[in-house]
Amino acid sequence: MADSEIAAGDIVETVPSALIILDQNLIIKSANRAFYQTFRTSPQETEGSLIYNLGNRQWDIPALRNLLESVIPHRASVEGFEVEHDFPTIGRRTMLVNARKILRGGDHDGYILLAIEDVSEERAARAESRRNWQLTQSIVDTIRDPLVVLEGDMTIVTASKAFLKMFGITEAETRGRRVAELGQHQWDVPALRHLMEKVLPENKPIESFEIEDNFPGLGLRVFNLNARKISQPGNHAHRMLLVFEDITDRKQRERDALVLTNEISHRIKNNLQIVVGLIAYEAKFTEASCVQGYKAMQARIGAIAQLYDLISQSSLGRTVAVDAYLREIAKVMSASLIGDASGIKIEVNAEALEIDPDHAVPFGLLVNELATNAIKHAFPHGDGHITLSAEQIGDEIELVVADDGIGIQEKVVTRIAQKRGSDYVAIFVRQLGGTILPAPPDERGTIVRIRLPLLLVSSGGATPLAA
Amino acid sequence: MAIILVVEDDALIRMVAEMMIQDWGHETLSASDEDEALAILRSSQRIDALFTDIYLKASVLGGCNLASQAIALRPQLRVLYTTGNSPTEKMTALFVAGAHCLGKPYTQQQLQDSVAEMLAT
Numbered sequence: 001m002a003d004s005e006i007a008a009g010d011i012v013e014t015v016p017s018a019l020i021i022l023d024q025n026l027i028i029k030s031a032n033r034a035f036y037q038t039f040r041t042s043p044q045e046t047e048g049s050l051i052y053n054l055g056n057r058q059w060d061i062p063a064l065r066n067l068l069e070s071v072i073p074h075r076a077s078v079e080g081f082e083v084e085h086d087f088p089t090i091g092r093r094t095m096l097v098n099a100r101k102i103l104r105g106g107d108h109d110g111y112i113l114l115a116i117e118d119v120s121e122e123r124a125a126r127a128e129s130r131r132n133w134q135l136t137q138s139i140v141d142t143i144r145d146p147l148v149v150l151e152g153d154m155t156i157v158t159a160s161k162a163f164l165k166m167f168g169i170t171e172a173e174t175r176g177r178r179v180a181e182l183g184q185h186q187w188d189v190p191a192l193r194h195l196m197e198k199v200l201p202e203n204k205p206i207e208s209f210e211i212e213d214n215f216p217g218l219g220l221r222v223f224n225l226n227a228r229k230i231s232q233p234g235n236h237a238h239r240m241l242l243v244f245e246d247i248t249d250r251k252q253r254e255r256d257a258l259v260l261t262n263e264i265s266h267r268i269k270n271n272l273q274i275v276v277g278l279i280a281y282e283a284k285f286t287e288a289s290c291v292q293g294y295k296a297m298q299a300r301i302g303a304i305a306q307l308y309d310l311i312s313q314s315s316l317g318r319t320v321a322v323d324a325y326l327r328e329i330a331k332v333m334s335a336s337l338i339g340d341a342s343g344i345k346i347e348v349n350a351e352a353l354e355i356d357p358d359h360a361v362p363f364g365l366l367v368n369e370l371a372t373n374a375i376k377h378a379f380p381h382g383d384g385h386i387t388l389s390a391e392q393i394g395d396e397i398e399l400v401v402a403d404d405g406i407g408i409q410e411k412v413v414t415r416i417a418q419k420r421g422s423d424y425v426a427i428f429v430r431q432l433g434g435t436i437l438p439a440p441p442d443e444r445g446t447i448v449r450i451r452l453p454l455l456l457v458s459s460g461g462a463t464p465l466a467a
Numbered sequence: 468m469a470i471i472l473v474v475e476d477d478a479l480i481r482m483v484a485e486m487m488i489q490d491w492g493h494e495t496l497s498a499s500d501e502d503e504a505l506a507i508l509r510s511s512q513r514i515d516a517l518f519t520d521i522y523l524k525a526s527v528l529g530g531c532n533l534a535s536q537a538i539a540l541r542p543q544l545r546v547l548y549t550t551g552n553s554p555t556e557k558m559t560a561l562f563v564a565g566a567h568c569l570g571k572p573y574t575q576q577q578l579q580d581s582v583a584e585m586l587a588t
Contacts, residue, residue, distance in 0.1 A: 259527075262552050266522045269551025270477050273572040277483030280575040284490075298574040305572050309553045 018116040021102075026051050026068055029111065038118055040089050061085045067099060072112060076101050082119075094123040143243075149230070150240040152200055154178045157239060166246070168217050179242065186213040192225065199227050199240050210247075222251045265309065272305045299372065300365070300424075306332045307364040319354035319457045322397070326350050326388045329367050333375070343383025344375055350390040353397060354457045359432060363399075363452070366428035370401035370448055373425075378405025378446060396453045404445040469586055470512075472496045474504045474519035474533060475549075484518070487575045488582060500524055501533045508540050516545040516585055521558065531561035538563045547585045549573065 012019050018035035020028055031046050041055055051068070052060040063083045071078055077100040084094045096117040103110035137158060140147060146163035148156050159174040167183060179196075180188035189211060198204045206227040215221050224245040231238050276298050283294040307329070330346040355363060367388060374386045389400040425448075429436055434452040471488055473495050475481035485495040496514065498504035500523055508514065517537050523529030534546045546566040550558070554568055562568070565588055569581045 262522075262527065265553075266551045269571040270480060273480050273551070274477070274483070276572040276574055277480060277487070280487060281483060283575075295574070295576070302572060302574060302577075306570070 015115075018118070020046075020051070020114050020116070022051060022068075022112040022114065024110065024112075026112075028054065035116065038090075038116070039087070055087075055089060058085075058087050058089065064097070067097060068112070072099055072101065093118055093120045095119065145243050145245050147241060147243040148174065148179065150179065150196075150242055152238060152240075154180075154196060154240075163244065166218070166244075167215070183216060186211065186215060196227060196240070196242075200229055200238050203229050205229070206242075212251075220248070221246060222248045268308065269305060272301055276301050300368075303365060303368040304361070307361065307368075320357050320360045322353040322355055322390045323348065323350040325355075325360065325364065326367065326390060329364060329371070330388055333368070333371055343381075344379055344386060345384075346371065346386045346388065348388045350388070351392055353390060353392055355397070356457050362428045362431045366425060366432065366450070367399070367401065369424045369428065374401065374403040374405065374446065378403040378407075380406060384445075393451070396451050399450045399452060400447060402445060402447040407445055468492050468494065469515035470494045470496065471516045471518055471582070472498065472504060472507060472514050474498045474500075474517065474523065474530065476500060476520060476522075476524045480520075484578065487578050488518070490575070491579060491582070493582070501526065501529050501536075504533055505536060505540075508537050508544075514541065514544065516547065516582070518547045518549065518582070521548050521550040522552065528558065528561060531558065534563050534566065535561070545585045545588065547581055 012032045015032070016034055018032065018038045020031040020035055023029055028046050028049050028051055031043070036042060036046070039055070046054060052065070061083055063081075063085075067078060067081050067083075071081070077098070079098045081097045081099065082094065083097055084092070086092045096119045098115040098117075100113045100115075101110055102113050136149075140149070140158060140160040141162075143160060144162055146160055146166045148159045148163055151157055155176050155178055156174045159169075159171060164171060164174070169182070174182070180193065192206075192209055192211065195204075195206045195209060199206060206225060209225040210222060211225060212220070212222045224247045225242065226245065227240055227242045229238050230241050279294050279298050279301075283291050286294060326348045327350075330348050334346050371386055371388065378384060378386075384403060384405050386401065386403045389398075389402070391398055425436070429450055429452075432452050434450050437449040437451060439447055439449070471493055473481055473485050473488065474497075475484060476499050478499065481497055481499065485497055488495050496507055496512065498507060504517075504519070508517075517534060519530040519533055521528060521530035523533070526532065530548055530550075534548065537544055538546070546563050548562065548566060548568040549571055550568065551571040552558075554570075559568075567581055567585050569577060573581070
């Protein structure tokens, strides 16, 4: 053998593809190691055999016959000829055959080199991928909410039937296009684009991004958009699932409820305004000594009305967040501090506790009464601090209304007015089933501590109201 | 002493409000809706301030619309709104510059303070 043949033999032995060399009569002259390993045969069984007779004629494949007898004689080479066959020894295989005629000097018939690549696994994976895709598509099509699957570059890979139906477009019109380009560019919203760009690189899903627009053929619609990254095991390419939830009806119901709430609030407040106005009218013709009582009555009606907006939401079956509620009361009371009382600051120091909405009215009125007493009596010089606190002690709430004023002993107010205020405190505490704790001695100002059981609602049960 | 146009769709509330305002020596003009109020605003009648409910009959933000039109007619007019609803951002965005808002129910004292504050600005 010439040196060049030895070198060629080494190459033939080391290439991963199965190689065989046939003479012009299709007799196997030689094969490489890869061939023997792939097809589980040996040189003894192979060399000198007609290729079709190899391994109990398992290579007698019509497609191969066609290649060798009809195609090769007319062409110098053939590439990518696919042969699928059920081999008794190794099972069903798909092979990619490359064939080349080798002509050597003085030898006109020459040889045929066949390079056989087993692509069965690749083909099976492709078929599996196709089946997976069909499965995905069928799942996609059964989901009622319209959805699309996007590539990393935001172009649409597939759109569900619900999506196509809702937006009146064909699959061909969506494929390869960006969501922002669809329809009349309703989805071309900078904020949405910004969020979508983060879904894949940062694995940051989009939760409930709301878009309201006029959609052709649909009219005014509100959609909630949700998006998340979808990954296939073993596949590095990630895609995004973008779901369009039509919340138009829900939105409308919410708006109707809001209109109704506003309407009811308007009527209730108007009625309370009439009551307050009539009291004001009566006060005009009342002896001066009684006017204070009329004014106090107006203030309490005002307090109920001011708490109404918070309390009215309790009809939704939610709890009332004590900290937010106290802040709201403080805000409303602070806003009413004018003239001589404008130097009084009302602060809130409360834990995040939730109370039953049924108790919110007496609780709010109790706080209002205590704080009003402090405003009226604790600060003859018109400045000071009032602190509204609430903390959980065991299964009770301790409400503390404290001021740094002149203290209860030195009050210069009339006993009667004070007594009435305290009566109201006692009434509300009794209504709430609570107890007033004795005031600690030698404290500066006035501190009222009240323990209120049975008010707490365990958090997590109901949705707290944001005040 | 000022002349204040009181716009309120509830006759009883309007009457009491006018009574309260008159108590402090001011004069009042009254209207129950936007059209009546605009007719007065378009006249040559002297008017220093507008005190209007926001929710006027069928119009949820009727008082806001009215005040905007009123300011277009009389740029010097002071405005005080009143409403039984919690003022929303949508609502306050429609307020004319420098306007005040008084929640219902208001006491005579609260109305007096708000009117005094409005007239002082």
